[in-house]
Amino acid sequence: GQQLNQSPQSMxxxxxxxxxxxxxxxxxxxxxxxxxxxPGEGPVLLIALYKAGELTSNGRLTAQFGITRKDSFLNISAxxxxxxxxxxxxGQRGSNYKLTFGKGTLLTVNP
Amino acid sequence: GAGVSQSPxxxxxxxxxxxxxxxxxxxxxxxxxxxxxxLGQGPEFLTYFQNEAQLDKSGLPSDRFFAxxxxxxxxxxxxxxxxxxxxAVYLCACLQRAGExxxxxxxxxxxxx
Numbered sequence: 001g002q003q004l005n006q007s008p009q010s011m012x013x014x015x016x017x018x019x020x021x022x023x024x025x026x027x028x029x030x031x032x033x034x035x036x037x038x039p040g041e042g043p044v045l046l047i048a049l050y051k052a053g054e055l056t057s058n059g060r061l062t063a064q065f066g067i068t069r070k071d072s073f074l075n076i077s078a079x080x081x082x083x084x085x086x087x088x089x090x091g092q093r094g095s096n097y098k099l100t101f102g103k104g105t106l107l108t109v110n111p
Numbered sequence: 112g113a114g115v116s117q118s119p120x121x122x123x124x125x126x127x128x129x130x131x132x133x134x135x136x137x138x139x140x141x142x143x144x145x146x147x148x149x150l151g152q153g154p155e156f157l158t159y160f161q162n163e164a165q166l167d168k169s170g171l172p173s174d175r176f177f178a179x180x181x182x183x184x185x186x187x188x189x190x191x192x193x194x195x196x197x198x199a200v201y202l203c204a205c206l207q208r209a210g211e212x213x214x215x216x217x218x219x220x221x222x223x224x
Contacts, residue, residue, distance in 0.1 A: 003155070004153075042217050097159070099204075103151070104153050
């Protein structure tokens with residue numbers, strides 16, 4: 001099935017560094033979402049974006065919904081060890097409908 | 112409970128065996144989704160229910176996969192004659208109403224030997 005193009009696949013950073021990851025699609029989405037998944041758990045929503053051009057923050061996380069509605073990025077500032085995990089972007093076409101996910105970015109933070 | 116629960120959490124099946132995976136959504140959450148997550152991949156949509164109606168089953172990979180939600184709450188995903196390529200994490204998600212967030216359960220890890 002379709003998956004979004006998410007990059008990078010993995011990142012190894014030092015505690016305190018900023019992180020950026022992005023996601024692109026060949027088709028338009030009405031909603032972009034960013035999830036984090038810890039080992040043995042389901043994805044947990046971090047940020048939801050509903051409008052093209054929207055820039056939204058949640059603590060140290062900032063995400064943007066691209067103007068073309070075909071891309072989104074997520075920034076994490078001042079990373080800490082508990083930021084370790086897999087981050088997924090997801091697009092949604094209708095408000096009550098299925099999510100299309102990227103392949104994920106594995107983040108490792110060295111203390 | 113407060114969240115989505117799934118059972119069993121782990122399942123080992125022999126090739127050819129039938130399995131049934133259960134999802135208990137958050138009470139009152141109308142919509143329920145099943146996703147399949149292969150190792151190293153993002154979740155992929157399987158099927159979607161609104162109450163007891165299965166509105167989309169376009170993601171089910173073959174007719175060996177069957178899902179039901181007879182009373183509009185608990186859902187079961189059944190896989191008949193399991194194959195090794197069925198090995199994955201099966202995630203259930205639910206949402207209360209349109210425009211709200213999908214909440215995911217912890218998943219069932221299925222290994223087919």
